[in-house]
Amino acid sequence: MDATVFGAWVATGLTLLIFSFLYKDTPLFKFAEHLYVGVSIGYTIVKTYDTVIMHLIVKPIVENGEFALLIPVAIGMLMLTRYVPKAAWMSRYAFAFIVGMGSGLAIPRTISSFILKQVEDTIRPLLSMAGPDGLTFSMNLLNPASNLNAIIILLGVSSVLFYFFFSIEHSGVGKAVARTGIMFLMIAFGAAFGYTVMARMSLLIGRLTDLIEFSDASYGRPTLWLVVVTIGVLVVLSRRAQREPPQES
C-alpha cells in the first residue's frame, strides 16, 4: 500500500475517532486524545533536539569553535538539579538568569512598542491637511485611518482605560464614560467570540474537506469504510455499557 494511501486511512480514522466525542466521551476519543498528546510531545522533542542541541550547540561548537555556548549549557544543566533535593537550590541560578534577562528585555521594549506606539496611534490629528486648501474631516467609516474613526478609537481607548483604571466612584460624568467603556468592551468580546467561532468553523471545513477527498476510490474510500466501522464500534460500546451495572460512586 502506498504511503499516501495508508496515510489517508490513518488520517481519516483519527479524524473520526476525535469526532466520536460529539456523541460522548468514548474510549475511541480517549485513545485518539492520548495519541495526539504523545505525537505532539514527540514532535516537540525532536524539533527542540534538532534546533537547540544540533543547530545552536553542537554545530557552532564543533564547526566554529564557539565554546562560549557551553555557558548557557551549564546554566541549563543547573535546572536539572531540581531532581536532586540537596542541590535543588542551584536551579535558582538558571531561573534567576532567565527571569532577570526576560524582565530586563521586556521593560524598554514594552514601553516602546506596547505603550508609546499604541498611544501615538491613538492620539492622531482629528483633522487632516488636504493640500493647500486647508483642513478636511474624512467621514469614511470603512477607512480605519479616517478622522471619524480616529475620534471613535480615541473615545474607545479612553473610556475602556477609564473603566479599568480610574479608581474613583463611577457617578455623574464618570458613570457615562465608564458605561461607554463597557459598551466598547462588550462589542469587542462579541467580535472576538464571533471571530473565534468562524475560525473553528474554518478548521472544521478543512477536516470535512479532507474526509470528502478521502472518500475517493483512488484512496480505497477510507471515509466510507471507517465511518461504518466507527459507528459499529460506538454501537457495540453503547450496548456493552447498557448491560454493565452502574458503578457505585
Add this chain to the structure above:
Amino acid sequence: MIFLRRQLPIIITLITGLLFAGQYYVPHPASEQMLTSATKWMQIIGGFALILGVTSLFHQHAVKIGRQEAGWGYSLVLYVAMLGTIAVGLWANGKESVDGAMTAFGWVYNFMMVPLQGTMFAILAFFIASAAYRSFRARSREAAVLLVAAVIVMMGRVPLGEYLIPLSGDLSSWILNVLNSSVRRAILIGVSLGAIALSFKIIFGVERSYLGGGKE
C-alpha cells in the same frame, strides 16, 4: 550558604535585568551582538526547561502504567506514540522531507499530527455553538450589544451572511478594525503597564516567587 542560596540568585536577577534593560539604549554593534548572543542563550536554556516538563510527564504516566491504575492503557498509547515519534524523528534528522520526498517523520506530521490537531480544535466549533445557544440571552443591554456584535462578525465572515445582510461584511470589518482594535489597544496598554511593574519588582527583588519555595 544563605548568600549562595538566597541572595546570589537575586543579585544575578538584578545584574542581568539592569544589563539587558540598558542594552536597549546603547546602539553599538557590541550591544547588538550581546543581544543576539543572549537570545541564543535563552533558546538553549529554554531547551533544558523542556526536559524538566517532559520528565515530569514521563514520570506521571510511568507510575500510572507501573501501578496499572484506571486508564493505564491510554498512558501506554501516549508512551508508544511519543517514543515512536521520537524514533522516526531522530531517524529522519528532524526533517519532514528530504529532496522533496516525505520522510517517516513527515508522514507522522502530515497524517497523524495535523488531522488530530485540526479535528481537536474543530470540534470546539460545536461546543462553542452549543454553549452560545444555551447561554446567549439578551438579558441586559450589554448582553444584547455583545450578541449583536458577535452575529454581525459571524455573518460578515461568510458569503451566505453577506448575501443575507449585504452590509454585514463592511460592518464586520469596521467592528474588527475600529471598535475591537480600540479595546484591544486599551487592554494592551493596561497589560503592558502591569508587565513593566512586575518586571521592576522582579529586578529589584520585591517579587521572588520565581525562585520557588523550599529550604533557604
